[in-house]
Amino acid sequence: MLRTIDLRGTRPTQTELLALVPRAGTDVSGALGTVTGLIEEVREHGEAALLEQAERFDGIRPAAVRVPETELDAALAALAPELRAAIEGTVERVRAASRAQVPEPRETVLAPGAVVRQRWQPVGRVGLYVPGGKAVYPSSVVMNVVPAQVAGVASIALASPAQREHGGRIHPTIAAVARLLGVTEVYAMGGAGAIGAFAYGVPGIALEPVQLVTGPGNVYVAAAKRAVQGVVGIDAEAGPTDILVIADDGADADLVAADLVSQAEHDELAAAVLVTDSAAFGEAVLARVRARADATPHRERVAASIGGAQSALVLVDDLAQAAAFANAFGPEHLEIQTRDDEAVLAGIENAGAIFLGAYSPVSLGDYAAGSNHVLPTGGTARSSAGLSAATFLRPQQIVRYERDALEQVAPVVAALSAEEDLPAHGEAVRARFADDAHGTGR
Template identity: 65%
Template sequence: MIQTIDLRGRRLTDAELLTLVPRSASSVASAVDAVEAIIADVRQRGADALLEQAERFDRVRPTSIRVSADDIARAERDLDPAVRSALLTAIERVRRGTAAQVPPEVRTEIAPGATIVQRWRPVDRVGLYVPGGKAVYPSSVVMNVLAAQGAGVASIALASPPQEAFGGSVHPTILAAASLLGIDEVYAMGGAGAIGALAYGVPGFGLEPVQVITGPGNLFVATAKRAVTGVVGIDSEAGPTEILIIADETARADLVVADLLSQAEHDELASAVLVTTSSSLADAVAAALPAAADATPHAARVTTALRGQQSAIVIVDDLAVACRFSDAYAPEHLELHVADPHALLPALSHAGAIFVGAHTPVSLGDYAAGSNHVLPTGGQARFSAGLGAYTFLRAQQVVEYTRGALRAVADDVVSLAHAEELPAHGAAITARFSGPDATLD
């Protein structure tokens, strides 16, 4: 069912490891033309384009793209009590985890009378995307909204695909989660069209453009986020989910299997990778996966994901190679099922989130660990971070010098200005020490 890649006995460079990591054949580049056409249509025709796209991609035409306040409030009233309790638990935990991500203001005295204040300011308005295709993701509402609220964002718009089963409105559990978090601006729109609408705005129904767009989605959502980057900021191009598990001979095969399946059930393009030093564990996992996959409610989807070229069991000589392979892969989710997981942490740099030990599965992080589950995929963890309050914050330096402090460094500034053949830069300094104030300090 799942391919095996045996790297034992091979001395591989980092570049060679990059060529060996299993990846899906699908890429953002394959959808660029279609996505750009969808976004252009939204910019030109606004609501009409979004309604036609809903009929085409979601098989339903919303009666209203903007969800009414009454519908949002009703969804919360009708929410299953057990789901409400679970969401409130997740909200409390993620809110606490997010609070730690807001840097304090720092004042630095460079010299007497010379200070720089490093402060962080939130963007004014953000657009949050919550998927709604093969599953329902109220947890993504929690993750996106709390990161923005934790940063202090004042205006939040949320978009999620219209649902055929609910008359073209957003799934009621999504609406209920939004209500619990105080979000009343919700739009029934999905895919690339929704990303374009958030980035450029739609005057026809009062959607103002945003400054940052975040949230996971399918290939078309990820491609659309790339297309609007520069017009807005984004978190990352979060595409189909990934899990990579590093395991040694102490790992339980049944737990490894369960965790691989937990992410494979998201999507046919989901990636499930085991990297192990134990051939016996590799054999046990490979033997158990077919029956375990067949037993899941989404057996066909899981089986397709496991059989895809993006999933694999990788056998390596030692944990050092396992760590190098993981860093080359840069997984969205990294689990450590080894005797001493903390010993591996210094060697692991590239992962969206790391789950340490047998009792910390990715599923915990998806809902109630307190961490954020919106994470970079497709190797972007090599240069991108997961979603957090910092995603919506901008570092800003506030510089203040007294006359004496400026005088102390004036000659140096003038010298550098002339060295760069920018004499007006220097003149802006000397002007402050000439004329009627020349003798003042």
């Protein structure tokens, strides 16, 4: 059951808060040695290594790594109509919200003839990872593919682990949603090997290297992303999910408990944290968590999560202290269920996604809110943002100065280049104002 961290009567410093926040005992750096070897196997042996790794880690050897389009077509044709309708509705919501994440081009005129334009250029090719493991995640296909498409990415490759239950094919629902979204470059590969294949390419199966890898995964996927960063861009080192709920005694204890349990069912290392200024309310939530945990189909997984070091009931003096604790925790998902949600929200700086009120549960964001559920975990929301259309865009500044405009700032360039002992910088400007007879003028 949730352990208790009692901060009442104290005012911890930021350093002390960071030391107090509950965390799972996972360490991405500890997996780096393992994943580096797996990536090197793929670089050296290509498809053969990916097939061997699938057999080793997924318990099945796919017939081939590249998924045939006929298999994608068949999966889409077999998709249950009600599930297809739910997915299509989610796609439309995510597409609409993602459009708002694409900045408009801007032009700044600094002086006559001195213009700096800002444009947002999409990455040309991306690799999207959809995990397998304890559950099937068609929603993760939507959350990865749709913002990439909205951003204007021209080439999209998708990978998901081979499934023993499906004869070495990727999960048919994953295949169906990929085809529904128009993604036909799909690979049955998982874990560190898949990330390495995206980063370096696999010539034998015509898998070209990508520029950016996105998508959630386990600690080995996170470690592999760290290992290839620099060769390719990554969205984040996503790890086990977490939820932090700030609630006062005006909230419904059973609804708060339901939300904590909903995230705990993802993984034994998932974090479920309640921060409240009411000890009585905290006890009421604990009672409902016990009842719901005992009744849920994944009760063993939930019990491990809420009983782990990463989960806690945190008692605070007031909601301002609750917000300070949340900022130190940096939750992937933050729910605020209080009498004045907006007042609490004003104190929040660090969170992947924020859900306000009793009718905005995290599970809504996982599927149908329109927001993206690929979010920073493990406290990385303190410095990182969730996946969005902007993830797939690169800001580029385009500079155009006319002759007179350059002449106006030439003394600035000369002064700074002289101070930095880079005289050729200044000369590159002065050369443009040499005598026209020498052919270097206007």
